[in-house]
Amino acid sequence: MLTLFDYLPSQNAWKIRQLLAHLQTPYRTQHVSIFEGAGQSDAYRAINPAGTVPAIRLDDGRVLAESNAILAFLADGTRYLPDDAFARAKVQQWLSFEQNHVESQIGSLRYWTMTGKLPRRAPALVEAKRAASLRALRILDEELATRPFITGAGYTIADISLFAYASRAEDAGLSLQPHPHFRAWLARVAAQPRFLAQVHPYSIDPHAMGELPG
Ligand SMILES: N[C@@H](CCC(=O)N[C@@H](CS)C(=O)NCC(=O)O)C(=O)O
Structure with missing residues (x-):
């Protein structure tokens, strides 16, 4: 199953959540506490050298970062990305x-x-x-x-x-x-089907008032 590396207040990550909801693709979430430095860990930088969310890991272990690259990959062959x-x-x-x-x-x-x-x-x-x-x-x-x-x-x-x-x-x-x-x-x-209206405020993360460590 696809893994989404996510941080809930990230609207970059919302893009991927939204497309996956449209596609009704099941996935698991791994939360990355970016303000606590989890994005800069060696383990996460092996997934995304930039240390940012979102990123995804496929079943075969391949990883992909940058929200728009992920959108283009996941939307390939669907109505959300034209063929022409x-x-x-x-x-x-x-x-x-x-x-x-x-x-x-x-x-x-x-x-x-x-x-x-x-x-x-x-x-x-x-x-x-x-x-x-x-x-x-x-x-x-x-x-x-x-x-x-x-x-x-x-x-x-x-x-x-x-x-x-x-x-x-x-x-x-x-x-x-x-x-x-x-x-x-x-x-x-x-008004699109399966639109994800929920926006997570930064205030859900007590660490978000600090600077990002990256
Ligand atoms: N261009 C990237 C930007 C990703 C990005 O900056 N994500 C933020 C959260 S919205 C992040 O993870 N920041 C952590 C950091 O900069 O260390 C994308 O579209 O995915």
């Missing part, structure tokens, strides 16, 4: 956008906000993240004004990936009010 080369590349385009403009911006700002780290960060850095986050939301709103899901191929792993952190923008103090098309898309994603 161009349509797949479009999905890849938005997976890259997610890493560069959503996860690393909205995701970071949200993490700092929710774990009390914002006052410890350089104001210029916080402002840059905020500006980049607003730009990402504006781009998504503009794109989603023209089609129901982010690529032209229906609901795909690109939507799952983008939803993970973009849907939590308000946790980072970013208003969604100026983005009606984006908000309508959030509702369309949340």
Whole structure:
């Protein structure tokens, strides 16, 4: 059975939980206490050299990390990843956008906000993240004004990936009010069968107020 290396407040890990729920794939969970340094252990770095979650281990022992790579692997041959080369590349385009403009911006700002780290960060850095986050939301709103899901191929792993952190923008103090098309898309994603609504706050982990050891 597939093993998912998880940390519940991680929305990167939520992406994998969500796809596995859509696919109704059974799996076992191994929790990685990232703030206590478990991600930096030799044992875990053999699974993911970067020491981050999510990662998966297959029945045959092979391991895979990086949320979007895992999504692409698990979605292969399913309705969540098109077969056509161009349509797949479009999905890849938005997976890259997610890493560069959503996860690393909205995701970071949200993490700092929710774990009390914002006052410890350089104001210029916080402002840059905020500006980049607003730009990402504006781009998504503009794109989603023209089609129901982010690529032209229906609901795909690109939507799952983008939803993970973009849907939590308000946790980072970013208003969604100026983005009606984006908000309508959030509702369309949340209406998908077996949608996982549960978001685990960082407050469930008493160690999350500290800095990551990596
Ligand atoms: N680009 C990676 C980012 C993974 C990531 O940063 N995960 C966080 C939790 S959301 C983590 O494990 N952090 C631990 C650390 O940085 O040491 C992905 O998409 O999987």
